[in-house]
Amino acid sequence: MTRNFSRRSFLKTTGAAAAATAIGAPAVHAQVPVLKTTAWGGKWGEVMKGQIIPAFEKEFKCKVETDSAFPYYPKLQSTPKNAPLYDVLHTNTSEQWQAVVEGLVEPKLSAKDIPNLADVYDYAVSDKICGVSAFTSAIGFGYRTDKGLAAPKSWKDLADPKYSGARGSYIIPVNSLGQMHLMMLGKIYGKGLTDLDAAYKALEQLKPIKMYDFTGGMEKALLSAEVNIGVLHDSGIYRYDGQNQPIAFAAPSEGVLSLEQVWNITPGTKVRELANAYVNFILRPDIQKPLSEAVWYSPSNKKVKLDAKYDEKLYNTEAKVAQLIQVDWKWYNERKDDIDARITRILRG
Amino acid sequence: MERSAKRHRVSPIAWAIAPAALLFVLFFILPFGVMAGLSFLSGNPVSNPNVTFTWRHYIRLFDSDLYFDALVATMRIGAVTTGIALLIGYPLAHLMARMHSRIGHAALLMAVIAPLLTGIVVRTFAWMTLLSDRGVINTLAQWLGLAEKPLALMYNEFGVVVGLVHIYVPFMVLTLVGVIGRIDVTLEEAARGLGASRFRAFLEVTLPLSLPGILAGSLLVFALAISAYVTPVLLGGNNVLTLPMLIYQQVSASFNLGFAGALGVVLLVVSLALVFAYNTILGRLTGERQIA
Amino acid sequence: MSRRFDPGRAAYLTLNGAIVAFLLLPIAVVIIFALNPTPYIAFPPVGVTLRWFVKFFTSAEFMNALWLSSRVAAIVVVLATAIGAMCALAIARGNLPGARLLTTLFLSPLMLPAVLTGLALFQVFMLSGVGRPVWGLVAGHTLVAVPYVLRTTLAVLQNFDRRVEEAAAMLGAPPARVFFEVTLPLIRPGVIAGGIFAFIVSFDQLPISLFLVVPGGETLPVVLLNYIRFDLDGAIAAASMVSIALALSAVLLLERIIGLRAYVRL
Numbered sequence: 001m002t003r004n005f006s007r008r009s010f011l012k013t014t015g016a017a018a019a020a021t022a023i024g025a026p027a028v029h030a031q032v033p034v035l036k037t038t039a040w041g042g043k044w045g046e047v048m049k050g051q052i053i054p055a056f057e058k059e060f061k062c063k064v065e066t067d068s069a070f071p072y073y074p075k076l077q078s079t080p081k082n083a084p085l086y087d088v089l090h091t092n093t094s095e096q097w098q099a100v101v102e103g104l105v106e107p108k109l110s111a112k113d114i115p116n117l118a119d120v121y122d123y124a125v126s127d128k129i130c131g132v133s134a135f136t137s138a139i140g141f142g143y144r145t146d147k148g149l150a151a152p153k154s155w156k157d158l159a160d161p162k163y164s165g166a167r168g169s170y171i172i173p174v175n176s177l178g179q180m181h182l183m184m185l186g187k188i189y190g191k192g193l194t195d196l197d198a199a200y201k202a203l204e205q206l207k208p209i210k211m212y213d214f215t216g217g218m219e220k221a222l223l224s225a226e227v228n229i230g231v232l233h234d235s236g237i238y239r240y241d242g243q244n245q246p247i248a249f250a251a252p253s254e255g256v257l258s259l260e261q262v263w264n265i266t267p268g269t270k271v272r273e274l275a276n277a278y279v280n281f282i283l284r285p286d287i288q289k290p291l292s293e294a295v296w297y298s299p300s301n302k303k304v305k306l307d308a309k310y311d312e313k314l315y316n317t318e319a320k321v322a323q324l325i326q327v328d329w330k331w332y333n334e335r336k337d338d339i340d341a342r343i344t345r346i347l348r349g
Numbered sequence: 350m351e352r353s354a355k356r357h358r359v360s361p362i363a364w365a366i367a368p369a370a371l372l373f374v375l376f377f378i379l380p381f382g383v384m385a386g387l388s389f390l391s392g393n394p395v396s397n398p399n400v401t402f403t404w405r406h407y408i409r410l411f412d413s414d415l416y417f418d419a420l421v422a423t424m425r426i427g428a429v430t431t432g433i434a435l436l437i438g439y440p441l442a443h444l445m446a447r448m449h450s451r452i453g454h455a456a457l458l459m460a461v462i463a464p465l466l467t468g469i470v471v472r473t474f475a476w477m478t479l480l481s482d483r484g485v486i487n488t489l490a491q492w493l494g495l496a497e498k499p500l501a502l503m504y505n506e507f508g509v510v511v512g513l514v515h516i517y518v519p520f521m522v523l524t525l526v527g528v529i530g531r532i533d534v535t536l537e538e539a540a541r542g543l544g545a546s547r548f549r550a551f552l553e554v555t556l557p558l559s560l561p562g563i564l565a566g567s568l569l570v571f572a573l574a575i576s577a578y579v580t581p582v583l584l585g586g587n588n589v590l591t592l593p594m595l596i597y598q599q600v601s602a603s604f605n606l607g608f609a610g611a612l613g614v615v616l617l618v619v620s621l622a623l624v625f626a627y628n629t630i631l632g633r634l635t636g637e638r639q640i641a
Numbered sequence: 642m643s644r645r646f647d648p649g650r651a652a653y654l655t656l657n658g659a660i661v662a663f664l665l666l667p668i669a670v671v672i673i674f675a676l677n678p679t680p681y682i683a684f685p686p687v688g689v690t691l692r693w694f695v696k697f698f699t700s701a702e703f704m705n706a707l708w709l710s711s712r713v714a715a716i717v718v719v720l721a722t723a724i725g726a727m728c729a730l731a732i733a734r735g736n737l738p739g740a741r742l743l744t745t746l747f748l749s750p751l752m753l754p755a756v757l758t759g760l761a762l763f764q765v766f767m768l769s770g771v772g773r774p775v776w777g778l779v780a781g782h783t784l785v786a787v788p789y790v791l792r793t794t795l796a797v798l799q800n801f802d803r804r805v806e807e808a809a810a811m812l813g814a815p816p817a818r819v820f821f822e823v824t825l826p827l828i829r830p831g832v833i834a835g836g837i838f839a840f841i842v843s844f845d846q847l848p849i850s851l852f853l854v855v856p857g858g859e860t861l862p863v864v865l866l867n868y869i870r871f872d873l874d875g876a877i878a879a880a881s882m883v884s885i886a887l888a889l890s891a892v893l894l895l896e897r898i899i900g901l902r903a904y905v906r907l
C-alpha cells in the first residue's frame with residue numbers, strides 16, 4: 001500500500017504542475033490583444049484554424065481564440081454583458097435573433113466600421129438578419145438517385161406515398177432546418193410562413209418520418225439508404241462531390257430556404273476595433289473563396305469569384321440569391337416553446 | 350455474520366468524509382444552488398438585471414402533461430434498463446468473480462470495459478448501424494427470411510433501452526464482481542455438501558449475500574439511465590422524450606435556463622426520493638441498518 | 642469448482658458467451674467502420690484501409706485532445722479514488738448520523754443530467770472570475786467520478802467480515818496498522834473497480850467538458866462531437882479504437898503491477 005501512496009503523490013504533483021502550466025499559459029498572451037470567437041469544427045474548422053485565423057493574426061497582430069464546443073448560446077448567456085465570453089459570435093440566424101432580444105449582440109452592424117458590408121448581397125444584411133450573413137446554404141431536398149424515383153420538384157413531394165417509410169427531417173426543437181421546414185409547410189399548404197395551423201396539419205400527414213438531430217445524421221441516413229429523401233442543405237450533398245455517391249440535391253420550385261452563417265459583435269466587447277476588423281476580414285473575397293469552396297457554402301460578397309464547379313451550383317448571382325427564402329426568426333423564437341410542445345405531441349402520438 | 354458492539358459515538362474515521370464534503374459543497378451544492386435559484390427567476394440575472402421571482406417555470410412543468418409524461422417515461426426507461434442490466438450483468442459478474450484463470454479474468458475484464466471506451470457518440474452510432482431499418486440486424490433478418498419488413502428496432506423505447514443497457518451493463522458487472530468475489534465460496538460448498546443443488550445453493554446462499562452489490566449496481570445504473578442524453582436522442586428520435594432530452598433542448602436550443610433548471614430540480618428530487626426509498630427497502634432486506 | 646455438472650455449466654457458459662457477444666457487437670461495427678474506406682458507417686464493408694487512423698494520428702487537434710483527455714483522466718482517477726474511498730470508509734465506519742442520506746447525496750451528481758451540472762459549474766466559475774482553468778475541468782470530472790468509487794467501495798465494505806480486523810486488533814496491532822494492512826487490502830477490489838470507472842467516466846465525459854474546456858484545450862470527446870457535426874467519416878471510429886487500445890493497455894499494465902486477481906477472493 002505504501003507503493004500506492006507514493007505513486008499517488010507523484011501523480012498529484014505532476015497533475016498540479018500540469019494544471020499550473022495550463023493556468024500560466026494565458027499570461028503569455030496578455031501582451032497581444034485577444035479576440036474570442038466561435039467556429040464550427042470539421043472541415044470548416046480545419047480551414048479556419050489552418051489558413052484564415054493565422055492570416056488574420058498576422059495582419060492584425062493579435063491572437064484569436066475560437067470556441068468549437070457547441071452550444072455557444074448558453075455560455076454567452078451565462079457571462080456578464082460587460083465581460084462577454086465572445087467578442088464575435090458566429091452562429092445561425094435563429095440564435096443571433098434570440099441574442100439580440102436578450103441584448104447579447106448588436107442589433108445592427110456599422111457599415112462605417114465594416115466597409116465590406118457594402119459589397120454583400122441584400123439578403124445578407126436584410127431586416128431578417130442581425131449582424132451579417134457571411135455565407136449561406138440553400139435548404140431543399142437531398143435524395144437518392146438510385147431508387148428509380150424522379151427527382152423531387154416541389155416541397156409537397158415529401159408527402160408522396162412513394163417515399164413512405166423512407167423520408168427524413170429533423171428534431172424540430174433543436175434543429176433550425178427542421179424549424180424552417182415547418183414554416184415552409186405553412187407556406188406551401190397554407191397562407192404563408194407563419195401559418196402554423198396548416199403546418200401542423202401537414203406535419204401530421206408526413207408521419208411516419210424519421211427525425212435526426214443534426215444534418216450529419218441526415219447525411220448518414222441518405223448515404224446508407226435509411227431514407228430516400230430528406231430535408232437537407234446543398235452543402236450537405238455537395239461535400240461528397242467526387243465520391244460517386246448516389247445522392248443529389250434538389251431545389252424545390254417554390255424556393256429554397258436560406259441557412260445563414262451569421263457573424264455579429266457583442267456590445268460589451270473590449271476589443272471592438274479588432275472585432276469589426278475580423279468581421280470585415282471574413283467578408284473579404286479572398287477569404288470568402290477558400291471557406292466557401294471547402295464546405296460548399298455560398299459566399300455573400302458579390303465580388304467573390306468561385307471556381308467553375310462551385311460557381312455552377314452555389315448561389316452566387318443576384319438571380320440565384322433571389323430564390324432564397326428567409327424566415328422571421330424573431331417571430332418564431334417568441335413562440336418556440338409552444339411550437340415545440342405541439343410538435344412533440346403530434347410526433348409522439 | 351457477527352456484529353461488533355455498536356458504538357454510538359462518531360468514530361474519528363468519520364473525518365475521512367471531509368474531502369468529499371468539500372468537493373461537493375464547492376462544485377455541486379453551490380452550482381446546483383445557483384441552478385435551482387435560476388429556476389425561480391424569470392431570466393438569467395447575469396445578462397439581464399431586470400429579473401423577477403416567479404413560479405412560472407414550475408407551473409409550466411406541472412401544467413402540461415407533456416412534461417409529466419417525460420418524467421414518467423424517464424423513470425420507466427430507467428427502471429427497465431436497470432432490470433435488464435441486472436439480469437444480464439449478474440451471470441457475467443459471477444463468472445468473472447469465480448474465474449481462476451488470470452488470463453481469462455483479464456480477457457473478460459477487457460471485454461467488459463472495451464464498450465465503455467468507444468466513446469458515447471461513436472457507440473450510439475454503432476447501435477444505429479445495427480438497429481436501423483437498413484442496418485445489420487434487419488439486413489440479416491430479411492436475408493435469412495425471418496422478417497418481411499424491417500423491424501422497428503429504433504426510434505422507439507426499445508432501441509433506447511437496448512442502447513442504454515449496452516452502455517450500463519459494464520457498470521453493473523464491475524460493481525457486482527467485487528461483491529461476489531468477496532463471498533466466501535466455502536459457504537456455497539457447505540450448502541452443496543448438505544445436499545443442495547448448485548442452483549439452490551446459488552439462490553439461497555450466493556444471491557442473498559450479493560444483495561449489497563445488487564443494490565449498489567442497480568442504483569448506479571438507474572441513476573445513469575435517467576440522466577442519459579445522447580443515447581435516447583440518437584436512438585429514440587422524436588418519438589421518445591425524456592427529461593434529460595428536454596433539459597438539453599431548453600439549455601442549448603430554447604434559451605430557457607430557468608425552465609431547464611426547474612426540470613433539473615424536479616428530476617433530481619424525484620430521483621433522490623426513489624433512490625432513498627430503494628436504499629431503505631433493500632437495506633432492510635439485507636439487515637443492514639447502518640450503511641446505505 | 643467441480644466440473645461434473647456439464648449441462649448446467651454449459652448453459653451458464655453459453656449465457657455468458659452471449660452476453661459478451663452482445664457487449665462486443667457494437668465494437669465490431671466500429672472496427673469495421675474504422676477500417677472501411679467509405680466515409681460513413683456502411684454494412685457490408687467494402688474494404689480495408691488505414692487512412693482513418695492516419696488522419697487521426699496526423700491531426701494536431703486530435704492528438705492534443707487525446708493527450709489532454711488522458712492527463713485529466715489520470716489525475717481524476719487519483720483524486721476520485723482517494724476522495725471516494727475515504728468517503729466510503731467514513732460512511733461505513735464513522736457512525737455518522739444519516740449515513741443513508743449522505744450516500745444518497747453523494748450519488749446525486751449521477752442523477753442530474755451532466756449538461757446542467759456543466760452549465761451550473763460554468764456559470765459559477767465565470768461569476769467568481771475563476772475562468773476555465775484545467776483544474777476546473779478536473780474538478781468537474783472528479784465530481785461525477787466520486788459517486789462510482791463511493792458506490793463500489795461501499796458495496797465491498799458491506800460484505801466485509803469485520804472479524805478479520807478484530808482479530809488483528811486482538812493480536813496487538815494498533816488501529817493504523819489494522820487499517821493499512823488489513824482493511825485497505827480487503828477493500829481494494831471495490832476501490833479498483835471504482836478507479837476504472839473514474840478513468841472511463843473522465844475520458845468519455847462530454848457534457849461537462851463542453852462547458853469547461855477552452856479554445857485550444859479541448860478534450861477528445863468534445864473534438865469528436867464537433868468533428869461529427871461537419872465530417873462524418875471513419876476518423877471518429879479510428880479515435881474510438883485508439884481510445885480502447887489505450888485504456889486496455891492501461892488495464893493490462895495495472896494487471897501486471899497490482900494483480901487483478903485482487904478481484905478474486907484471496
